[in-house]
Amino acid sequence: MNENMNTPSTRGPLDHDVRDQVINAATKHFGHYGYEKTTVSDLAKAIGFSKAYIYKFFDSKQAIGEVICSNRLAMIMAIVDAAIAEAPTASEKLRRLFRSISEAGSDLFFHDRKLYDIAAVASRDQWPSVKAHEVRIRAIIQQILLDGREAGEFERKTPLDETTNAIFLVIRPYVNSAQLQYNLDTVPEAAVHLPALILRSLAP
Amino acid sequence: MNENMNTPSTRGPLDHDVRDQVINAATKHFGHYGYEKTTVSDLAKAIGFSKAYIYKFFDSKQAIGEVICSNRLAMIMAIVDAAIAEAPTASEKLRRLFRSISEAGSDLFFHDRKLYDIAAVASRDQWPSVKAHEVRIRAIIQQILLDGREAGEFERKTPLDETTNAIFLVIRPYVNSAQLQYNLDTVPEAAVHLPALILRSLAP
Numbered sequence: 001m002n003e004n005m006n007t008p009s010t011r012g013p014l015d016h017d018v019r020d021q022v023i024n025a026a027t028k029h030f031g032h033y034g035y036e037k038t039t040v041s042d043l044a045k046a047i048g049f050s051k052a053y054i055y056k057f058f059d060s061k062q063a064i065g066e067v068i069c070s071n072r073l074a075m076i077m078a079i080v081d082a083a084i085a086e087a088p089t090a091s092e093k094l095r096r097l098f099r100s101i102s103e104a105g106s107d108l109f110f111h112d113r114k115l116y117d118i119a120a121v122a123s124r125d126q127w128p129s130v131k132a133h134e135v136r137i138r139a140i141i142q143q144i145l146l147d148g149r150e151a152g153e154f155e156r157k158t159p160l161d162e163t164t165n166a167i168f169l170v171i172r173p174y175v176n177s178a179q180l181q182y183n184l185d186t187v188p189e190a191a192v193h194l195p196a197l198i199l200r201s202l203a204p
Numbered sequence: 205m206n207e208n209m210n211t212p213s214t215r216g217p218l219d220h221d222v223r224d225q226v227i228n229a230a231t232k233h234f235g236h237y238g239y240e241k242t243t244v245s246d247l248a249k250a251i252g253f254s255k256a257y258i259y260k261f262f263d264s265k266q267a268i269g270e271v272i273c274s275n276r277l278a279m280i281m282a283i284v285d286a287a288i289a290e291a292p293t294a295s296e297k298l299r300r301l302f303r304s305i306s307e308a309g310s311d312l313f314f315h316d317r318k319l320y321d322i323a324a325v326a327s328r329d330q331w332p333s334v335k336a337h338e339v340r341i342r343a344i345i346q347q348i349l350l351d352g353r354e355a356g357e358f359e360r361k362t363p364l365d366e367t368t369n370a371i372f373l374v375i376r377p378y379v380n381s382a383q384l385q386y387n388l389d390t391v392p393e394a395a396v397h398l399p400a401l402i403l404r405s406l407a408p
Contacts, residue, residue, distance in 0.1 A: 155404075166398060166400065172377075172387075173383060182327070182380060182382050189369065189373075193369055193373060194370060194373060194374070196362075198405070201404035203407075
């Protein structure tokens with residue numbers, strides 16, 4: 001698929017308006033009828049555009065789903081960023097990262113199930129938006145580790161890459177929507193017990 | 205569903221033979237055509253029994269799938285038990301638990317995909333066989349912790365239940381077939397990095 005679909009195009013502002021219009025309508029339509037069961041024809045009919053016209057702006061249904069998914073993941077990242085921004089220590093940042101990301105994912109599942117399903121498809125098939133999201137989560141984990149090591153909160157013997165990766169693997173089932181749906185019942189305890197285990201492993 | 209379907213019935217040996225015959229045929233049939241797409245009628249036709257006759261022995265398709273799933277999970281547990289039995293230390297038992305269970309699950313996925321799919325359905329819907337499997341994994345983790353605490357390998361401050369649960373949550377995405385299919389690419393590194401992280405957290 002086209003990995004550049006989110007980058008600004010050379011098209012004019014009118015084209016951008018149409019793109020936004022399609023995305024807004026598609027978000028509502030997929031949010032109501034589900035992503036997998038909806039075709040571009042269904043969507044075109046619902047918006048009142050021709051299928052050919054939609055294809056002028058998006059290569060495929062996935063390209064539309066990808067923008068919707070990116071938007072949602074950006075909302076989740078904003079929640080995570082806000083949660084950890086004011087944390088006084090690296091340890092507290094790690095706890096808040098676990099709590100905020102698993103709760104934001106659960107909220108999406110319980111309050112916007114059909115849009116959650118797009119994220120689940122995207123996670124299952126590792127769409128570029130999901131890969132980029134995982135790269136951001138990894139970067140946040142690494143920055144928390146660097147902060148904690150510098151502050152003397154965390155040990156410095158284990159290679160940074162290994163620790164970052166291990167923590168990412170622990171949090172991934174709560175980040176990846178394809179997996180989170182099987183972990184919803186354990187989110188409250190996981191958000192407490194997993195960072196506690198990790199923090200014991202990071203003790204200097 | 206009937207949770208007692210695996211317990212010995214009061215039926216005679218002939219009935220057990222018929223049950224085994226159905227299970228063997230169903231294992232082959234599901235293994236070839238998949239569980240979700242096969243009906244009891246399809247199965248009856250393939251075995252050469254009437255549908256009513258099969259229903260004399262099994263309440264539902266799930267009851268048949270449940271026995272197949274139990275058999276597979278018992279094979280996986282045998283592999284895990286063998287892997288940890290000879291380990292010289294609790295730390296090594298923990299490493300082997302991670303490696304053996306994630307590899308046995310991956311093997312099932314790559315070599316018997318249709319039977320893996322039964323386990324994935326069973327994990328998604330939390331069939332009794334899967335719940336019992338998870339209880340056994342938890343018990344193994346707890347026993348390893350007790351051994352390690354007694355030998356002075358592991359810290360004893362954290363409540364045993366909390367540590368057991370945290371480790372179970374870390375390993376679960378590699379035990380639960382519904383989730384493992386999304387983690388196959390990380391199994392080799394997870395089998396090294398996750399026990400290493402846990403062992404750092406258990407340091408006295």
